[in-house]
Amino acid sequence: MDPITFTDANGTSLSQKDSPTSLTVGQSAHVDVTLTNDSQLLGADWNVVCGSALPPGTPLPPGLTQDQSCGTFTPAHTMSGPIPPYLVNGTGYVALYTAPAAPPKQGVVTLYASATSDHSRFTTVTLTIVGNAISVGFAPVPPSAVGTNGSVQLRAALNNDVTNAGVNWSVVCGSSNCGYFGPTQTVSGVATTYTAPGGVPTGGSVQVTATSIADPTKAATATIQIAPVSVSVTPTTLSVPTAGTGSLTATVANDGGGKGVDWSVTCANTLSPGKCGSITSHTASGVAATYTAPSVADIAVGSTVVITATSTADPAQSVAATVTAVKGDLVAGNVRAAQQPVSNAQVTLYAAETTDTALNSATNSNNASAIVTAFTDRQGSFFIPYGYECPRPDTQMYLIATGGNAGGGTNPNLALISALGSCSNLDASRIVINEATTVAATYALSSFMADAQHIGSNNTSPSGVASAFATARDLVDVATGLARIYTVSGKGSVPQTKINTLANLLNSCARTAGSVQGDGSTCDQLFRATTSEKTPAPQVTDTAQALLQLVRNATSLSNRPDSLDKLYQLAESSSSFGPTVSAEPNDWTLAVQFLDGQISSDVVLAKILSADETKQTVDSAGNVWVMGSGNISTEFIGGASYGMSPNIPIPIEISGGDAP
Numbered sequence: 003m004d005p006i007t008f009t010d011a012n013g014t015s016l017s018q019k020d021s022p023t024s025l026t027v028g029q030s031a032h033v034d035v036t037l038t039n040d041s042q043l044l045g046a047d048w049n050v051v052c053g054s055a056l057p058p059g060t061p062l063p064p065g066l067t068q069d070q071s072c073g074t075f076t077p078a079h080t081m082s083g084p085i086p087p088y089l090v091n092g093t094g095y096v097a098l099y100t101a102p103a104a105p106p107k108q109g110v111v112t113l114y115a116s117a118t119s120d121h122s123r124f125t126t127v128t129l130t131i132v133g134n135a136i137s138v139g140f141a142p143v144p145p146s147a148v149g150t151n152g153s154v155q156l157r158a159a160l161n162n163d164v165t166n167a168g169v170n171w172s173v174v175c176g177s178s179n180c181g182y183f184g185p186t187q188t189v190s191g192v193a194t195t196y197t198a199p200g201g202v203p204t205g206g207s208v209q210v211t212a213t214s215i216a217d218p219t220k221a222a223t224a225t226i227q228i229a230p231v232s233v234s235v236t237p238t239t240l241s242v243p244t245a246g247t248g249s250l251t252a253t254v255a256n257d258g259g260g261k262g263v264d265w266s267v268t269c270a271n272t273l274s275p276g277k278c279g280s281i282t283s284h285t286a287s288g289v290a291a292t293y294t295a296p297s298v299a300d301i302a303v304g305s306t307v308v309i310t311a312t313s314t315a316d317p318a319q320s321v322a323a324t325v326t327a328v329k330g331d332l333v334a335g336n337v338r339a340a341q342q343p344v345s346n347a348q349v350t351l352y353a354a355e356t357t358d359t360a361l362n363s364a365t366n367s368n369n370a371s372a373i374v375t376a377f378t379d380r381q382g383s384f385f386i387p388y389g390y391e392c393p394r395p396d397t398q399m400y401l402i403a404t405g406g407n408a409g410g411g412t413n414p415n416l417a418l419i420s421a422l423g424s425c426s427n428l429d430a431s432r433i434v435i436n437e438a439t440t441v442a443a444t445y446a447l448s449s450f451m452a453d454a455q456h457i458g459s460n461n462t463s464p465s466g467v468a469s470a471f472a473t474a475r476d477l478v479d480v481a482t483g484l485a486r487i488y489t490v491s492g493k494g495s496v497p498q499t500k501i502n503t504l505a506n507l508l509n510s511c512a513r514t515a516g517s518v519q520g521d522g523s524t525c526d527q528l529f530r531a532t533t534s535e536k537t538p539a540p541q542v543t544d545t546a547q548a549l550l551q552l553v554r555n556a557t558s559l560s561n562r563p564d565s566l567d568k569l570y571q572l573a574e575s576s577s578s579f580g581p582t583v584s585a586e587p588n589d590w591t592l593a594v595q596f597l598d599g600q601i602s603s604d605v606v607l608a609k610i611l612s613a614d615e616t617k618q619t620v621d622s623a624g625n626v627w628v629m630g631s632g633n634i635s636t637e638f639i640g641g642a643s644y645g646m647s648p649n650i651p652i653p654i655e656i657s658g659g660d661a662p
Contacts, residue, residue: 336384345379346377355456445474513576
C-alpha cells in the first residue's frame, strides 16, 4: 500500500509543507490512500487509535474499530486512488478525519488505512492533537472591598480546561497575614471562600489569584481592598410605648459576604433586671429589625434601654449602638365635660403627700407633689410619658385638669380631678377626667384635701389615704368616666343617681367660658352657692373647690336661703349625666349600702360618739358605717347634711373603699 496522503476535498494532494503534522482539537483534514494489488477494487477502511503508530510489520489489531475519543472518519471506507481525472471531486476516494474535542492523554493519534480485502495490509500516519488555549476568569467579579475578618465567596470560570483540573487559589499582600482560602483548589464554577485578615494589611489591599492547574501560565488576578467594618444605625434615638414596637435599621459598610449584624438589648432595670424587651436577633445590612419594648410590669419607670448592632463579620471591631428610651405613656386619656372633649386643658399628675405640710398650701406653696404636666389636644386627649420613679409602690396618684375649652370658650374656672390609685398600678390604660370622676375623688378624698393641688395626710396616714382612693374607685370607673351601679367587689350599691346629679351641677359651669365674680353667670351662681360663710372667705373660683365646699359645708345659711334651691336648679340645667335624682335631695351626702352578710365581721372595731352609740362604727381602714335596724348597712362616704341647724358635719377624717 502507498502511504496515506493529505488532500483537499477534491482529492488533490497537498504539498509536503502543507501537509499537517498536528491538528487542533476539532480540526479536520482530508486523506486518501492508493492500494496496490487491489484486483477487486475493494478499497480501504479507515481507523484511528490514540497514541503512536505500531512498529512496522506489526499486524493491525484484529477487529480494530473507530474510537470516537481519538477522532472520526467520514466516510470510514473509500475506494483506492488515484482518483480518475474525469471526476470533479474526490467523493468516494477521500475521507475526512476530524480530530477529537479534547487532546488524548498521549497527545497524539495514529490514522490507519487498511486494505478492505486484507487488514494486515495497512499504512499509517501519526498526528499531534493540540488543545485550545486555557483561559481563566472570575464569575462573578470579586467585590472591590471586604471588611477585616470578613469573608466572600469567589468562583473561577475556565475555558478549554478539558481535563477539568480547575485552579489553585492564592493571595498576596504587603503583610504576613493576607487572609486565606478554603478550599485552596476548585474546579470551574465551584466556589471557594476567601476570609480577610483581622487587620488591614500594609498597602490596604490584597491580590487574589486563580491559577490553572492544567496550564499554570494561565491565571486571573483581582485586587480587593481590606477595610475595617463600620456599622451605622437609624434612628439613633427611639421612642417606644411600653409593650409597643419600633424599627431600627443597621447599615454595614465593607461587609464582605453580606453577613449583616447581630442585635442585643441591655438596660438598667431595678425592678426586673434583664427584662429589657426583645429585638430581632439578626438582620442583613439595610434590613429593619423590630424592637418590642417591655411592659410596665417588667421595667422600672423611665429606664433606659441600649440596643446594640454588632457586625457578624467582625464582632470585635465593628459595633454601633442606639440608645432607646422607653417613653411609653405612664398615664394617658381624655379630659371631657360630660361627653364634650376639653381642648388645651393643662393636665398635671400629682402624688398624694403624707407629710405634716401636705395640706398646708402656704408651706407647700410650690406644689411639691406635682409630677409632670401635659396639655390636651383638640380631641381632649393627653399623654404623660414615663419618667417618674414611684417613691413607694403604694404612693397614691391623681390627675387634675385645669382650664381648657369644652366648646363654650376657654374656661379659667374649670378644674376636674380623677383619682388613679397606687403608683405601682399605673399603666398606659386610658383614663377619663370629667365631672363624675371629680365627684368621686372630691367626696372620697375630702378629708385629705386642702384644695385640688394639695391632697394628702397631715398625720402621715398612708393607709387612710389609700382607703379613700379605693372609695373613689368604688364610686366611678375612671376608665369610662361613668358612675358605677355597684362597687368594684359587686357587694355595695352605689348612689349613682346622686353622683350623676352632682356631675351635672359641675357640668353647668364646665361647658361655659367661666365667670367673673358677680357677673351672674352659671359659674358665678355655682361659686356663690357653694362658698362657705362660716368664716370670712373669698368666693371659690373653680369647679373642684366649689364641690369641696359643698362636701364640707351645709349651704342652707340664714343669709342665703336660696342656695339649696340654686344648686338643684343648676344641676337640672344639664342633662349630660343620667339617671339623676327625680327631686331635690334632702342632703348632698353620698353613701354606699350593703345587705347584711356582705360585709366582713371585722367591720365593727370602734365606735363614734353619738346619740346612739350602737349604730355608728369605724372599721380597721377608718371607714364609717351606719348600721340600720333592718338588713341594710350603710358606708358613709362624705358630704355635709343641711337638714339640721346649725349644720353639723360628721366628725371623722377617714373614708374608704369596700369593706375588707
